[in-house]
Amino acid sequence: MMLGRLDEEENTGSAHGTSLKDRFKQVRMREEAGVSLPTIDDVPPTPIAPSVASIASNESTDTGGKILAPGTVSGVSAGPSAMTEAEVDWDLWQNVVYEGPAAVARSSADDLNRAIATGIPSAIRGVVWQVLAQSKNDELESVYKELVARGTEKQKDRNSNGTSLEKVIRRDMGARTSYSKYAAAAGLQEGLFGVCKAYALYDEGVGYAQGMNFLVMPLLFNMPEEEAFTLLVRLMNHYNLRDLFIQDMPGLHLRLYQFERLLEDLEPALYCHLRRRNISPHLYATQWFLTLFAYRFPLQLVLRIYDLIFSEGLSAILRFGIVLMRKNVTSLLAISDMQQLTTFLKDKVFDVYIDKDPSAGSILENGFFGSSSSNLDKEVYRADQLVRDACEVKLTPELLKTYTTEWEEKTRTEKERETELETLRTTSTSLAIKLRKLEERLEAADGEQATMATELVHTKVENEELKDENESLKGQVKELRIVIEKQPEDIEKAWKLERDDLMKRNQKSTTKTSGLSRS
Structure with a gap:
């Protein structure tokens, strides 16, 4: 293992x-x-x-x-x-x-x-x-002491608001955990706050994620806070828990895919039953991996889960997840409604390991994690049986490697498809811009054509008017030519008449003058 x-x-x-x-x-x-x-x-x-x-x-x-x-x-x-x-x-x-x-x-x-x-x-x-x-690392422990003191005056009132990061962490601690009712846990609050703050400053790629206190508390119950910090760093980096919290959460998607493939191979009927109702592990198993089950189980059981995680890695969570599904196969197959199935998977899938008749030696006080407003505080789990069942799940590195290869290929194909779609979207956008420009040019050309057509009509009208005017002028010219052509003859006639008249008048004058001379 x-x-x-x-x-x-x-x-x-x-x-x-x-x-x-x-x-x-x-x-x-x-x-x-x-x-x-x-x-x-x-x-x-x-x-x-x-x-x-x-x-x-x-x-x-x-x-x-x-x-x-x-x-x-x-x-x-x-x-x-x-x-x-x-x-x-x-x-x-x-x-x-x-x-x-x-x-x-x-x-x-x-x-x-x-x-x-x-x-x-x-x-x-x-x-x-x-x-x-x-995980033991003296240098990292020194780094922790520097980080936990950063931006905080140690002489300052513990209840002061501090930085925005500190506000978020303290608000999350108060809203999401109920361990403060335990006398010992009250002394761990500042340690929990310190480890969460230090890691957020240490790893900016992760920062502070809601629910990180679930991961830290089991560590603080077993070692000083500086050692808990170094172990958390090791858990994040060497055990690849960090990949569950960085941007896009690739590690979480990988683990959920591995879990779904395990369910398909080990419990095919249940897998098909959930698949037909569009219920994926993302709907109910996400918190299993993000909190390592600490959001639900009492500390005694969480510590046992951590034992397996530190010995074999996060694949232990897959074991516990498959065991929970196996033990509830009959109940799950009997439910057809999607909402009821989702509710059962989120809240009741754990009940199969509740000890209905616990012995005095196995009585557990729940409430270190999760809500204390329900009957969860009174529940006692058969931790030994759950761990034994989880260890019996056939899970080999080769099988996980196969699932990982499938997921990587699936992710690569999806990325290539997304890249192709993005390229098509970019090309489509570019073509749409070009089309819009062409449409604008076409609209402009249509406008110019309409203007030219209007001008052409006006020109044709003007031409017709000019043609009529030209015909009229031609008629006038013709008439004038006739007049001009007749004018010399008329002038000559008029001249002859005027000449004859003058000659007659002159003759009369001559005759009259001759008569006067004789007399």
Whole structure:
């Protein structure tokens, strides 16, 4: 289950193992000596989450017969609820811490897988988590202290509003968690705030995402806040949890696709039933991956889930998801309405693991995460059975690699199609612009043509008028020609008449003059 992943980490982070080894050694000596751990009511609220070792160093006090929930900060039975401390294989866990999980996995893989599936002992859970993840990093712890102090004056009132980032984180803490009703959790609020703020400043690509406090709280219940920060960084980067929160959430889409393909291969009838009703994992399983089930399950069960995550990776969430679907196959197949199916998948799919008759040793106090306004606080889950069922799911790296290849091909095809569509949209837009310009030019040409047609009509009318005028002038010219042609003859006639008249008059005058001369 974990050998392949751990082989890659054999030599990673060995320089920081000394303090974890010392812590493990102290806890083992104390546990084997029979020194019990304090109860949840005995842990004083402090701004920094106490480590398991520091909690264990306190002397035990009487609980007054009060039964505490496995998985609380008290450390009592936070591991496998059915296991007594005498049954803890301290030699195995010591080999894990001292030699590294990869070395132990090569020699005793079955024993290690069985031990992790049974539950990492609560007293050493924080140490083992860091060993499995190879997260211990003194430099990063120093970076955390710088980040958590950035933009905040330590002398300032704790209740002040601070920066906008701080406001968002504090508002989210108050709205989405109900762990403050626990005395120990009250001392972890500032640690939770610090880790969320520091990571938001450390990784600007992710920033602060709503619900990140769900991821951080299980860490703070098992180690100091600076170690929780380094482990969160490791969880985000090495375990690829970061891909679930960056822009477009590629990691989330990949995990949901893997889950859907697993459901198709392992429970085909249920897959088809949901598929026909258009119910995809995005509708109900998104929070499983974004919060690692911490939004729903009590801390005891969340810690067991984290055990598997740190040993084999986020594929553990796929195991738990498939188990929940398998256990509810009959109920889901009996529901046909889409709304009822969605509601069942979101709220009731977990009920199959509720312990209807819990023993005193398995009583859990829910409410560290999620809403406390319902009966969820009273629910007790059969954690051991759920983890055992999850570990039985046949899930190999090769199968996940196949699904990943399919998803990458599907994503590549979709991107190519989207690129093609975008190219077509761009081309279409360009052609539309060209068409609009041509239409505008056509409209302008039509306008010019209309103007020219109007002018042509006017010209034709003018031509007709000029033609008529020309014909009239031609007639006048013809008449004038006739007049001109007749004019010399008329002039000559007139001249002759006038001449004859003058001659007659002259003759008369001559005759008259001659008569006068004779007389």
